Amino acid sequence: MILEVAEIDIHAGKASGFEEAMGQALTLLNSSKGFHGAKLFRSHEVNDRYRLLVTWDSIENHMVDWQKSDAFKTWRGLLQSYFAGTPSVEHMVLVHSLPEGE
């Protein structure tokens, strides 16, 4: 299982529009191959910063199956105008979990 961590900075004053658009965009992930779940978080300390955490079976499911899909074009269309820059994306591999197995 892979965790995608996307750090997203948006234009000032656009939080409510972005959060609404993201609510709609996230549903596009549902039918993507290898997708398990997603959570959008807003930073407490940094204004206009969000992190999107997505769990996938593999990096390929994110980088190929999702990012080369038509649904991803719709996703980008919904969200792109809110981004203050290109979101940074990293993939993480689980090492420890407490409680175990969760």
Added chain:
Amino acid sequence: MILEVAEIDIHAGKASGFEEAMGQALTLLNSSKGFHGAKLFRSHEVNDRYRLLVTWDSIENHMVDWQKSDAFKTWRGLLQSYFAGTPSVEHMVLVHSLPEGE
């Protein structure tokens, strides 16, 4: 619910020692007030980078109840020699979850 996101860079060549120490350190969190769960991830793209994600009831549970505890001193003693710098810590507030409620 609050997600603590700690970005941790460790000294090169110390991954296995760090991961073992973290396995021991994480158990110290179990009895901390407002603690729900923790996951340690290793970056796929950046050598010697980890992220620790911890869920708490509140920021105060992390910054006061945990960081002012004796258990936190033990935690720091177990891990500090592995850190290549001071870990950066941010708190995040959940906005959306898919599937809902998870």
